[in-house]
Structures are given as structure tokens and as C-alpha cells.
Amino acid sequence: MTTTIVGYPRLGEHRELKFATQKYFKHTITADELQAKVKDLRAQHWATIKAAGIDQIPSNDFSFFDQTLDAATLLNIVPQRYKDLGLAPLDEYFALARGYQGEAGDVKALAMKKWFNTNYHYLVPEFDQDTDIRLVGDKIFDEFVEAKAAGITTRPVIVGPYTLLRLGRFLDGKTAADFTPALITAYTEIANRLSELGADWFQIDEPALVYDQSAADLGLFTELYAGILAGKGDLKILLQTYFGDVRDSLDTLVQLNFDGIGLDFIEGRTNLEVLDTVQFPKDKVLYAGIINGKNIWKAHYAKALSTLTGIRQRTDAPIVISTSCSLQHVPYTLRNETKLPAAEKQYLAFAEEKLTELHELDQIDQTNLDNPLYTANVALFSTPRYEENKALNAKIAALTPADYTRLPARKERLAIQDKKFGLPILPTTTIGSFPQSPAVRKNRAKLRKGEITRAEYDAFNEAETRRWIKFQEEIGLDVLVHGEFERNDMVEYFGEHLDGFRFTQNGWVQSYGTRGVKPPIIWGDVSRRDAITVAASVYAQSQTDHIMKGMLTGPVTILNWSFPREDITRELSTKQIALALQDEVLDLEKHGIKIIQIDEAALREKLPLRKSDWFSKYLDWAVPAFRLVASKVQPETQIHTHMCYSEFGDIIKAIDDLDADVISFEASRGELTLLDDLQASHFETHVGPGVYDIHSPRVPSVDEIKDVIHKILAKVPANHVWINPDCGLKTREEPETKASLINLTEATRQVRQELADEN
Ligand SMILES: Nc1nc2c(c(=O)[nH]1)N[C@@H](CNc1ccc(C(=O)N[C@@H](CCC(=O)N[C@@H](CCC(=O)N[C@@H](CCC(=O)O)C(=O)O)C(=O)O)C(=O)O)cc1)CN2
Numbered sequence: 001m002t003t004t005i006v007g008y009p010r011l012g013e014h015r016e017l018k019f020a021t022q023k024y025f026k027h028t029i030t031a032d033e034l035q036a037k038v039k040d041l042r043a044q045h046w047a048t049i050k051a052a053g054i055d056q057i058p059s060n061d062f063s064f065f066d067q068t069l070d071a072a073t074l075l076n077i078v079p080q081r082y083k084d085l086g087l088a089p090l091d092e093y094f095a096l097a098r099g100y101q102g103e104a105g106d107v108k109a110l111a112m113k114k115w116f117n118t119n120y121h122y123l124v125p126e127f128d129q130d131t132d133i134r135l136v137g138d139k140i141f142d143e144f145v146e147a148k149a150a151g152i153t154t155r156p157v158i159v160g161p162y163t164l165l166r167l168g169r170f171l172d173g174k175t176a177a178d179f180t181p182a183l184i185t186a187y188t189e190i191a192n193r194l195s196e197l198g199a200d201w202f203q204i205d206e207p208a209l210v211y212d213q214s215a216a217d218l219g220l221f222t223e224l225y226a227g228i229l230a231g232k233g234d235l236k237i238l239l240q241t242y243f244g245d246v247r248d249s250l251d252t253l254v255q256l257n258f259d260g261i262g263l264d265f266i267e268g269r270t271n272l273e274v275l276d277t278v279q280f281p282k283d284k285v286l287y288a289g290i291i292n293g294k295n296i297w298k299a300h301y302a303k304a305l306s307t308l309t310g311i312r313q314r315t316d317a318p319i320v321i322s323t324s325c326s327l328q329h330v331p332y333t334l335r336n337e338t339k340l341p342a343a344e345k346q347y348l349a350f351a352e353e354k355l356t357e358l359h360e361l362d363q364i365d366q367t368n369l370d371n372p373l374y375t376a377n378v379a380l381f382s383t384p385r386y387e388e389n390k391a392l393n394a395k396i397a398a399l400t401p402a403d404y405t406r407l408p409a410r411k412e413r414l415a416i417q418d419k420k421f422g423l424p425i426l427p428t429t430t431i432g433s434f435p436q437s438p439a440v441r442k443n444r445a446k447l448r449k450g451e452i453t454r455a456e457y458d459a460f461n462e463a464e465t466r467r468w469i470k471f472q473e474e475i476g477l478d479v480l481v482h483g484e485f486e487r488n489d490m491v492e493y494f495g496e497h498l499d500g501f502r503f504t505q506n507g508w509v510q511s512y513g514t515r516g517v518k519p520p521i522i523w524g525d526v527s528r529r530d531a532i533t534v535a536a537s538v539y540a541q542s543q544t545d546h547i548m549k550g551m552l553t554g555p556v557t558i559l560n561w562s563f564p565r566e567d568i569t570r571e572l573s574t575k576q577i578a579l580a581l582q583d584e585v586l587d588l589e590k591h592g593i594k595i596i597q598i599d600e601a602a603l604r605e606k607l608p609l610r611k612s613d614w615f616s617k618y619l620d621w622a623v624p625a626f627r628l629v630a631s632k633v634q635p636e637t638q639i640h641t642h643m644c645y646s647e648f649g650d651i652i653k654a655i656d657d658l659d660a661d662v663i664s665f666e667a668s669r670g671e672l673t674l675l676d677d678l679q680a681s682h683f684e685t686h687v688g689p690g691v692y693d694i695h696s697p698r699v700p701s702v703d704e705i706k707d708v709i710h711k712i713l714a715k716v717p718a719n720h721v722w723i724n725p726d727c728g729l730k731t732r733e734e735p736e737t738k739a740s741l742i743n744l745t746e747a748t749r750q751v752r753q754e755l756a757d758e759n
């Protein structure tokens with residue numbers, strides 16, 4: 001068999017891309033220096049993949065920020081306001097990604113959203129009346145030529161036109177149909193130019209096919225590809241899907257003139273059954289994603305081979321074995337992990353080790369099952385990895401509906417809290433974190449290296465908390481936060497303080513642009529050793545007369561932003577985490593914390609891609625898991641939650657069902673469609689739709705913020721509304737954070753005055 005991968009990580013084994021790009025943002029290196037750096041990175045990646053014995057190697061999976069933005073800029077899908085800045089191409093690209101505020105003008109970034117069900121974010125392409133789709137870029141060609149010069153004929157990769165349209169945002173009354181002809185021309189031209197440059201294969205990614213498809217959707221898909229495939233010449237086209245199955249489109253795919261079709265047999269396990277319903281022709285290559293591109297567990301070779309057998313029983317097509325999706329969602333390599341014991345490391349595989357797995361599976365497939373590569377793998381999985389916490393699981397099995405129900409009902413609680421807190425109308429707050437400045441990071445790095453004591457570490461963080469409390473008081477915020485300076489990350493930090501987790505030293509995965517996360521690994525049953533956040537919250541409360549919000553990450557988010565176990569259900573693992581957090585909530589309450597925020601930033605992200613699975617496979621346990629955490633607090637204690645995603649549509653009722661008292665949402669970078677959902681659903685939870693975008697360094701003006709507040713008040717009763725930014729401020733720098741919050745409190749004061757004048 002032939003082996004390949006859908007894509008490789010690009011941040012760099014030691015986050016070289018992040019550091020170089022940030023230097024470029026700070027003007028300490030030039031564009032040429034940045035280009036030289038990333039050229040090195042690409043060369044290293046190709047060499048690694050080749051050395052591991054992978055036969056077909058992708059290119060253009062590198063990106064300075066995001067592959068969707070790469071496709072948009074290649075095709076001139078760049079709104080006029082960015083062109084008007086008159087910047088050099090690379091700077092225009094970063095302006096689209098991050099916004100721009102400087103001599104050339106003042107423009108917000110494109111909207112940023114979660115990439116399907118991952119913690120990776122893409123920039124939303126904008127289609128409007130001025131959009132003139134044409135092939136204007138060179139990146140995909142340059143990178144093909146670059147690899148060729150290094151002796152590798154790669155398979156260039158691009159996000160396909162259908163996915164671009166499905167993910168895009170349409171303005172000025174435009175629809176997908178308005179752009180179909182130009183997209184056909186442009187993709188055909190790309191194919192032709194790649195062919196001229198010597199490419200054999202071209203991979204077009206269409207993950208949007210794993211959503212539910214209507215007849216009209218499939219009509220659009222067919223129109224696009226009938227056009228592109230008619231003009232592609234000799235170049236072979238691989239249509240790649242991932243993150244699920246193609247139950248509604250495989251029939252369409254096999255009828256079109258694709259040379260290869262890439263299917264995910266991990267998250268799209270049911271693709272095997274889909275193959276029963278459609279004859280997969282033997283003149284097309286089936287790219288079979290049998291190595292998990294999202295987890296960090298070593299593959300069970302027996303399972304992978306049985307999937308392969310299942311595929312062969314259903315088609316005589318030639319098979320290329322591959323990953324289920326791009327490896328951009330996993331860390332680089334176990335080579336740099338020196339702290340995990342070998343006994344545990346043997347169960348893990350990161351991107352580089354997954355390359356080896358593909359190669360080994362191919363070798364085993366060519367020999368027989370006496371192959372030592374196979375027998376060693378079978379032996380590894382024949383004994384359990386760890387010992388179960390039976391008492392904990394028995395406790396979970398014995399939970400009753402009362403454990404998931406907070407009393408009294410929300411309306412009654414809110415009235416009690418309102419009386420007790422005496423907050424003004426439109427209370428202001430922030431989402432939790434303040435800037436993780438270089439000094440804050442350095443302090444933590446010193447502790448890690450043993451250069452300072454724990455007491456010195458804490459003293460620094462406490463001083464930082466005091467400094468920011470003073471600022472919050474000065475500008476008149478109502479409910480304060482301590483700033484989360486003690487946290488490396490909102491999930492990793494909790495993992496570190498719970499039993500059952502493992503950590504990497506270098507297991508970075510890109511979340512967006514230059515930002516990465518190091519997801520902890522859920523290794524075994526989870527329980528709370530000791531109080532986690534109590535000391536920091538109690539200290540902060542002791543420094544102010546304002547209410548200090550306690551700050552926790554919720555169970556669903558901890559699970560979704562960790563690498564989960566596969567030997568027990570996500571539901572059970574999440575309930576274990578929920579019980580641990582319930583202890584923490586009660587501990588905070590006992591220590592005088594009156595408002596406790598339980599962040600469920602990742603709840604929306606893992607919503608199944610197909611609607612039919614939303615409740616049965618997810619919300620029916622995710623919502624109760626949250627309720628379990630908060631169910632036992634007193635009526636006077638106010639529970640907040642936070643979600644950084646604005647599109648709730650059909651699940652807005654489920655969000656209300658979390659039974660929190662207050663929720664803050666990201667809202668400003670989208671289209672504020674959230675507000676319509678809130679209005680239409682008669683949303684009961686009090687709500688703080690974010691009034692400005694925190695992903696960009698841009699400072700919103702008082703008038704801009706007032707404008708957003710007016711929009712909120714047009715749809716939500718004023719006595720239900722909180723005023724806050726979209727999300728935490730950890731990625732921002734101090735001056736812009738302060739300037740923005742000063743404008744937020746000023747805008748709120750002005751709107752309060754307007755409300756008072758009206759009455
Ligand atoms: N897990 C998770 N997912 C999330 C979010 C989130 O906050 N967490 N937010 C949303 C947006 N995504 C985000 C993802 C990452 C970051 C972020 O700030 N990441 C930081 C790293 C945070 C971190 O883990 N920091 C560690 C390690 C920092 C570090 O690099 N230290 C240096 C040394 C630093 C020094 O000496 O100055 C080193 O180890 O080499 C720490 O503070 O301890 C980054 O990429 O820069 C922000 C948002 C959605 N998904």
C-alpha cells in the first residue's frame with residue numbers, strides 16, 4: 001500500500017513559527033527574515049515525513065495564520081477595507097487575521113470561528129458585492145516548487161470552494177450561487193498551473209461534506225466540481241473529507257470524476273456502513289484515514305487492520321492509508337518529552353510517531369500477523385493501563401436527579417442575589433484573565449526551573465492581582481476578577497491540580513495564529529486532591545470591598561480541551577471532573593466567594609456536526625455535567641458561566657438549561673445574531689454579550705461600545721444585561737487592555753445615564 005497524511009503541524013517543534021511571527025509583529029525581524037525562518041521549517045517538516053517512510057507528502061499545509069485565510073487570499077476574497085490600507089501582501093494578510101490600527105488606517109479583523117469540532121480557529125471569508133474572485137496569489141505554487149527543489153514532489157493541499165462557501169459570511173444580499181462560476185475558473189486555473197509545475201496530485205479539502213447536506217447543498221457541490229474536474233487536465237484530484245462520515249454525499253462523490261476520495265474512518269467510523277450503500281469504483285483511489293489525527297494514543301493495530309479489512313470487503317479500489325484528518329491537531333513528537341515515564345510514553349503517539357505507525361501498518365499488511373511490530377502492539381493493549389477508582393464510579397452511578405437540580409428556581413434566586421449584591425443596572429465585569437505579560441510568564445518559567453521558591457512565585461502573582469484590583473476599582477468596574485496570573489492555561493492548570501491527568505513539556509497544538517495550547521492528557525479516573533483556586537480567590541477578595549468573582553473552568557471544557565481517554569465514555573470522564581469541581585465550588589462558597597464563574601468555553605465547539613446527534617450524543621450529558629457542579633450552592637451564591645462562541649441558534653434553550661444565573665458570551669466579532677436568538681427564546685439567564693473583540697489589539701472607542709450596548713438593549717431587557725468584553729484578556733498587552741476597559745466603563749456610564757433620563 002501507499003502511505004500519506006492529510007497534513008502536518010506547522011507551529012514548529014519548538015514553536016518556531018509563533019516566536020518568529022511575534023517578532024515580526026514587533027518589528028524586530030523583517031519580512032525576509034520571517035520568510036527565511038518558515039522556509040527552514042517547511043524543509044524540516046518535509047524531511048521528517050520523508051524519513052519516516054511516508055510515500056505521498058502534502059505541501060501548502062503550512063500557513064502563517066490559517067489555511068482558510070490562505071485560500072481566501074489566494075483567490076482575492078479580501079474585503080475592500082483591507083485593500084484600502086495599501087499594505088504589502090504579508091501585512092494585508094495579517095491585517096485580515098488580526099485587525100489593523102496604525103498609520104494606514106483602522107480596520108477590525110475578520111470574524112474568527114471554531115474549525116468544525118476542534119479547538120483550532122479559522123478566519124471567516126467574507127463575500128460581498130465587491131468580491132472579485134480571481135487567482136491572485138502564489139503561495140501554493142511557490143511551496144510546491146520549494147519542495148521540488150528539495151527533491152520532493154508534493155501533493156499541494158487547499159481548502160475547497162464548497163467549504164469556503166459553507167463557512168463564508170455573505171453580505172449585500174449575495175449568495176453562494178453568485179460566486180460559483182468564478183470559483184470554478186479559479187480552482188481550475190490552480191489545477192492547471194500545478195500541473196504545469198509538475199504536480200501529479202492535488203488535494204482539495206472539503207470537510208463541510210460531513211455536515212448534514214440538503215439536495216441544494218449537493219447541487220452546489222456538483223456544479224462546482226463538474227466544472228473544476230472538466231478543466232483539470234491530467235492532474236489527479238484527491239477530494240479529502242474529515243471529522244465525520246459522508247453518508248449523504250458519497251453517492252455524489254463517486255459519480256464525479258475525482259481520482260481519489262479521502263474518507264475518515266475514525267470520527268467517520270460509519271463510513272464503513274456508508275460503503276455498503278454505495279459501490280466505490282475500482283478506478284478511484286480510496287484514501288483511508290485509519291490513524292487518528294486528533295488523539296495522542298498509540299493506535300491499536302488490530303483495530304486499524306480490521307478497518308482495512310472491512311474496507312477491502314466493500315471495494316476493490318486501490319487503498320492509500322492515511323490519517324483521519326490533518327495532524328495539525330496533535331503535538332509534534334514524543335522525542336522531547338523527558339518527564340513522562342517510559343511505561344506511560346509507550347501508550348502515546350504524537351504527529352511524528354503517527355507517521356511511523358502508518359509505515360508500520362503498511363509493513364504489517366505486507367507480511368503477516370507474526371510480524372513483531374504487530375505482536376508487540378497487541379501485547380501492549382492486552383493489559384489494562386491503570387487501576388479504576390471503583391468508589392468514585394459507584395458514587396457517580398448512584399447520582400439522582402436531585403444532584404443535578406439547583407433550588408430554588410432561577411427567578412427566585414436572582415431576586416435574592418439582586419437584593420444582596422445591590423449592583424447598578426448594567427453591571428460591568430470582565431471574563432477573568434488579565435494580560436499574561438512577559439513578566440508573568442517569566443515568573444512561572446522561573447518557578448518551573450527552580451530559580452525561585454513557591455512563596456516568591458505566589459508573592460509576584462499577588463502583587464499583580466493587587467495592581468489590577470486597583471485599576472478595576474479606579475475605572476469603576478462593578479464585579480472584579482483576580483486576573484488568573486497563576487494559570488498557564490485555563491485547562492492545563494486545572495489538570496495539574498487534579499488527580500488522573502498527565503502533561504507534556506512540549507506538546508503544543510495551534511489554537512489560532514501564534515497562539516498554542518498544551519492540552520493535558522486524561523490518563524485515569526479524575527478526582528480533586530486539594531483546593532485549587534481557593535487561596536487566590538480568597539486573597540483577592542481580601543484586597544477589595546467589591547465582589548470578587550471566583551473563577552473555574554467547567555467540566556465539559558476541561559474534557560474537550562484535554563486529550564480524552566478512549567477506554568471510558570466522555571460522559572463518565574466528564575462526570576468525574578464535575579464532581580471534583582463541585583467540591584471546589586462549595587469550598588469557594590464556604591470561604592466567602594459570592595459569585596463563582598464556571599467557564600464552559602468549549603461546550604459549543606464539540607456539538608456534533610450532524611444535528612441528529614446534538615442531544616442524544618452530547619447535550620443530554622454535557623448540560624447535566626455542568627448542572628452537577630453548581631447544584632449544591634446556596635441561593636445567595638451567584639453562578640456565572642462564559643462561552644466564547646456566539647452562534648447558538650437551535651441550542652439556545654440547552655444553554656438556558658445549564659441553569660446558571662448569568663452567562664457571558666462572545667458576540668462582537670460575529671454579527672450579533674446571538675441577540676436575535678436570545679430574544680426569540682425568551683432567554684432567562686442574565687446575559688453579558690461581549691461588547692468588544694479581545695482577539696485583536698485594536699482599542700474600541702466609547703461610541704463603538706455604546707453602539708453595541710444599544711443593540712443589546714434593543715433585544716434584551718436592561719435588567720438582564722451585564723456589560724463585559726467578549727472573553728478573557730490574557731493575550732492582550734496592558735496599554736490596550738486598560739484603554740479598552742476605560743472605554744467600556746465610560747460607555748456603560750453614558751448608557752446608564754440615557755436609561756435614567758428616559759425614566
Ligand atoms: N486550552 C485553551 N483553549 C482555548 C483557549 C484557552 O484559553 N485555552 N481560548 C480560546 C482561544 N485560544 C487560545 C489559545 C491559547 C492562548 C494562549 O494565550 N496561549 C499562549 C500559551 C499559554 C501557556 O500555556 N503559557 C504557559 C507557557 C508559556 C511559555 O511559552 N513560556 C516560555 C517561557 C516564557 C518566558 O520566559 O517569558 C517557555 O516555556 O518557553 C505559561 O504561561 O506558563 C501562547 O500561545 O503563547 C490564548 C487563546 C479557545 N481555546
Ligand code: MET
Binds near residue numbers: 727
Ligand atoms: C477561552 S474562555 C476564557 C475564560 C477565562 N476565564 C479567561 O478569562 O481567560
Ligand SMILES: [Zn+2]
Binds near residue numbers: 728
Ligand atoms: Zn472565552
